[in-house]
Amino acid sequence: MTYLLKNIRVITCNGDDIFENGEVLFSEEGITEAGISVKKPEGAVTEIDGTGKTVIPGLIDSHVHLGMDASPDPFAKMKDDGPEEIAFKAVKQGYEFLAAGITTVRNLGTRYNADIKYSRAVKEGLIEGPRVFAAGRPIVMTGGHGHVMAVEADGPDEVRKAARQQFKAGADLLKVMATAGVLTESNEGPGGIQLNEEELRCACEEAANLSKTVAAHTIGTEGIKNAVRAGVTTIEHAYLLDEEGVQLMVQMGTYLVPTLLAPRLILDKQGIVPDYMLNKLNQIVDDHINSFQLALEAGVPIAAGTDAGTPFNVPGLLADELALMVYCGMSPAEALRSATITAAKAVKADSKIGTIEAGKTADLVVVDGDPLTDISILKNPVHVFKDGRPYQGTALNKVPEVQ
The missing domain is CATH 3.20.20.140 (Metal-dependent hydrolases)
Known part of the structure; x- marks a missing residue:
């Protein structure tokens, strides 16, 4: 399945590249494109509106x-x-x-x-x-x-x-x-x-x-x-x-x-x-x-x-x-x-994981807000994708609290 994250802040972790209202196109084959806008392919695409949210690498x-x-x-x-x-x-x-x-x-x-x-x-x-x-x-x-x-x-x-x-x-x-x-x-x-x-x-x-x-x-x-x-x-x-x-x-x-x-x-x-x-x-x-x-x-x-x-x-x-x-x-x-x-x-795996860019594995995490303003929001992911597939476990959003 192909996914399109749109209207979303994209923190690529590839240098200082951040797209404040960007898009990420990806599937199980990997990340196809990430930027201000991407070319939508023909065929079925599942779109996810990321208004107010941020996507980061897994x-x-x-x-x-x-x-x-x-x-x-x-x-x-x-x-x-x-x-x-x-x-x-x-x-x-x-x-x-x-x-x-x-x-x-x-x-x-x-x-x-x-x-x-x-x-x-x-x-x-x-x-x-x-x-x-x-x-x-x-x-x-x-x-x-x-x-x-x-x-x-x-x-x-x-x-x-x-x-x-x-x-x-x-x-x-x-x-x-x-x-x-x-x-x-x-x-x-x-x-x-x-x-x-x-x-x-x-x-x-x-x-x-x-x-x-x-x-x-x-x-x-x-x-x-x-x-x-x-x-x-x-x-x-x-x-x-x-x-x-x-x-x-x-x-x-x-x-x-x-x-x-x-x-x-x-x-x-x-x-x-x-x-x-x-x-x-x-x-x-x-x-x-x-x-x-x-x-x-x-x-x-x-x-x-x-x-x-x-x-x-x-x-x-x-x-x-x-x-x-x-x-x-x-x-x-x-x-x-x-x-x-x-x-x-x-771990010598930076050619495959660690950033959001074309050709990388589609490990992606979506959170509410901006982690560069408040790093603690990473505790509550809204969506988790590994290898381009959504994780839908019952534990999502139940990360333990630490005082």
Whole structure:
């Protein structure tokens, strides 16, 4: 079916191109034309009047965990889940992501490689869900952060083999743990170094051989630098950046995915989440925004991600992450690009998604009002199209509220 959005503000995310009263012609084959006016084709066209509304590219959440249930201790729950339970949760979460206008996710860790299998099911049309760039099982040191869902590997040779195993299983990218983390119980601080620079470099070399990317979980300063020097594509979280780390990221072209919202969803959950999580967070949370602002000011490319699946971090909170990024110094336009074209570039998919222009995949979200004036309106999509098809799930316009 061919659709024509008309009388609508079109934020293309392709440079500064905005059409205040524009049109977009698209179908399952992709976007045919976007501009002030388009040439209407012969044959049936479904017209949608967008008066007072804005259309943006489909949103991309660059850090999620399909199958992780957002419970107070999701790793403990995941340890008891079989592949069927994790798959069921992933399917439900996919509907919730789409309802929030999130048409693409980058999944950075799921037990049993369930995200790889989920991604295949979406591609084959067996289920409805977002496009998934799947890392499958993360690569961690023995006993490292997230080991309950991971491939444990020690030393360069084991890491190299683990990387090859993940690509054999169908992973689109690799997730590696360069430091300790908040959700894994241990005696070390959350920023302690885990996989070292040499080990990380082996994973990056294997990914580069296949033109794939690598995402590194990082909290501590030295772990961040190890990962950047090793050649990872994206640094996740980065609570404790310093000037040297930021300059390394600029020099290497490394992306930052800050996940600012994730820790703030659990800080007030004393007695609900395990004490060790709060004890770790209290050591680092005040530095998180400072690190984000340091990177922003230096021009580090930033892609938006929520860390969905972590405690109380349910699917669909990307608009809240963008609002927090704006609060911390980003312009609304920059924030929107971080969840569209910048995120697409981080997974080497910007030739297909991330902007509204002829030839791109028809992932589109329509909202009331102007998100460049009020970014929070992204929480309530009016229409969501993925691959040119409308999503009509019952969850539409029921995105959770975050205080």
